[in-house]
Amino acid sequence: MELDGWEKTRLDEHITIKHGFAFSSEYFDPNGEDIVLTPGNFYEEGGFRPLGEKQKRYNGPIPKDYILSSGDMLVAMTEQAPGLLGSTLFVPSVGRYLHNQRLGLIQKLEGSRINLNFLHLLLGMPSIRRRISAESGGTKVKHTSPSKITGLDVLLPPLPEQKKIAEILSTWDRAIETAEALLATARTQKRALMQTLLTGKRRFPEFEGQEWREVRLGHVGVVSSAGVDKKTDPKQPEVRLLNFLDVFRREFIFDSELDHVVTAPPAKVEQCNVSRGDVFFTPSSExxxxxxxxxxxxxxxxxxCYSYHVVRYRLKEDWDLNFRAFVFQTDDFRRQAYRLGDGSGQRYVISQNNFRQMLVRVPGLAEQKKIGAVLKAASDEVERLEKGIEKLRTEKKALMQQLLTGKRRVRV
Incomplete structure (x- = not known):
């Protein structure tokens, strides 16, 4: 398809990419003023991801050529997470950021006919990412180089049209940012409710004066592991598997969400069944x-059936369903899990016996229901905002595909 004014060109006619500096880990300091950017600071689809307390900071000597400026554009040259390779971000205006290794600083050549905001969008296209990935090196972790990225052939519209396309799509970015800010607030509010309602620090008036029980998990329920593996045997009946990620990514698990089919012996099917109210835990992690x-x-x-990668906890008492979903998310419970986990730095595991020793505080059933209802409403609001953001992202991707390929033109 001929596109009026669009030209096929190589990126090395417009940009160079500079490697980052290997900052020494001995100077990493959580209280350091300088921020060391890492691949973790990139969203897979592109853009700056704040890491909060997990952000690497630095307190040591800094080569002046590796201090970044607000608005500098970086590209991720290693795939720390799936889909990250080739992702780009712009350096925020607040804070001093350092140009770390495995990140490329994109710099325009004199006389370049490319807009960096347009390039940011272009490098976010699935077709471009697939090309970067296909030409990458590495076995366990993919990585690319400046020459492989700048060697890409791309189709560029005239500079005014590039700017207009970037402006149009930036309105979608602002809508997404606004929605993400609302989501962050909703998550904070939900967390605050959990930490007050589930610890008894905040009570509903009708339950004032009613005492809570502190119970050990092994005393009020049964902990089971040794679930079903992922193998198939034509001689065994088929079952659907409840996996690690089904637990890790959710608060509530529904039958319709599970579609991983394996097989298991009839005795195992009976032993590892899933009933309403069963609580599942991830027993290990990195x-x-x-x-x-x-x-x-x-x-x-x-x-x-549940997988051997998860643990089932089946209560012997009648606890409210919603309350069950949230009571094991308190800071106190998380601290217990952290302390009871065994590991060497590569993998951490919490044993069945340690699960049985863990403690939670429990009110009466009526108060459980009231707490559960409030927290479920907060959780539903978080989910509603997450779905809204996902819809915005999907619509933006569809528009990008049209604008960045010339299938839909803009008036300048």
Whole structure:
């Protein structure tokens, strides 16, 4: 398709990419004033991701050529997470940021006919990312180089049209940023409610004076592991599997969300079944703070078994379903899991026996229901905002595909 005014060109006619500096880990300091950018600071689709307390900071000697300026554009040259390779960001205006290794600083050549905001969008296109990934090196972790990125052939519209396209799509970015700010507030409010309602620091008037019980998990329920593996045997009946990620990514698990089919012996199917109210935990992870993440089965699930990668906790008492989903998310419970996890730095595991020793505080059933209802409403609001953001991102991607390929033209 001929596009009036658009030209096929190589990126090395317009930009160069400069490697970052290998800052010494001995000067990494959580209280340091300088911020060391890492691949973790990139969203997979592009853009700056704040890391909060996990952000690497630096307090040591800095080569002046590796101090970044507000608005500088960087590209991720290693795939720390799937889809990250080739992602770009612009350096924020607040704070002093350092140009770290594995990140490329994109600089325009004199007389370049490319707009960096347009390039940011262009490098976010799935077709471009696939090309970068296909030409990458590495076995376990993919990585690319400045020459491989600048060697890409791209189709560029005239500079005024590039700017107009970037302006149009920036309105979508602002809408997404606004929605993300609302989501962050909703998450903060939900967390504050959890930490006050689930610890008894905040009580509903009708329950004032009623005492809570502190219970040990092993005394009020049964902890089971040794779930079903992911193998298939034509001689065994088929079952659907409740996996690690089904627990890790959710608070409530629904039957319709599970579609991983395996097989298991009939005795194993009976032993590892899933019933409404069962609480599942992640017993292991690469980090201590991700062990014992909970999720609750929202319904009976005939034909579903839990995986050997998760632990099932089946209560012997009648606790409110919503309360079950949130009571194991308190700071106190997380601290217990952190302390009881065993590991060497590569993998951390919490044993069945340690699960049984963990403690939670529990009010009466009526108060559980009231607490559960409030927290479920807060959780539903978070989910509503997450879905809204996902819809905005999907619509933006569809528009990008049209504008960045010339299928839809803009008036300048």
């Amino acid at each position: 980090t201590r703070d991700e062990i014992a993440i909970p999720a609750v089965a929202a319904e009976d699930m005939p034909g579903v």
